[in-house]
Amino acid sequence: MATGRVMALDVGKARIGVALSDPLGYTAQPLLTIWRKGRGEDLRSLMRLIRRHEVTEIVVGNPLHMSGDVSPWAAKVQEFAEEIGARSGVAVHLWDERLSSVAAHEILDEAGHDRRDRKxxxxQVAAVVILRDWMQAREDGRVQQERGEAM
Structure with missing residues (x-):
């Protein structure tokens, strides 16, 4: 069982969606959206959130191609994830996020949320999907607890 909060990030070119688990690692809730202003400022904003919410692990959505190959954007996200880990000292896990945005749109459709007002x-909802899927995989034993790697 996890102690401390897990943060999930859906890193895009214009925005970063942020979600948090409860302290026991059972549920995932949306936290906020960071509108990107530059790498340094984005990282400072994330470091403040990590400290404020006592984050012990971070899951970063890894935007692979549908084939599973590393996309150019995935390479940039992986580099960003490494920097977050180095700066924060918190364990960072990459998690395959293929179709997380599709799932997020489906969740908002089911909730009756207007498509024009989703930006x-x-x-945030995509980050919740990433975190929920990662926590379920960990519970199912598909993620190793010590290193957080997908098996």
Whole structure:
């Protein structure tokens, strides 16, 4: 069982969706959307959130191609994830996020949320999907507890 909060990030070119687990690692909730201003400022904002919410692990959505190959954007996200880990000292796990945005749109459709007003929350919901899927995989034993790697 996890102690401390797990943060999930859906890193996009314009926005970063952020979600948090409860302290026991059972549920995932949307936190906020960071509108990107530059690498340094984005990292400072994330470091503040990590400290404020006592984050012990971070899951970063890994935007692979549907084939499973590393996309150019995935390479940039992986580099960003490494920097977050180095700066924060917190374990960072990459998690395959293919179709997380599709799932996020489906969740918002089911909730009756207007498609024209999604930009401010879609990334948060995608981060919730990433975190929920990662926590379920960990519970199912598909993620190793010590290193957090997908098996």
């Amino acid at each position: 401010r929350i879609i990334d």
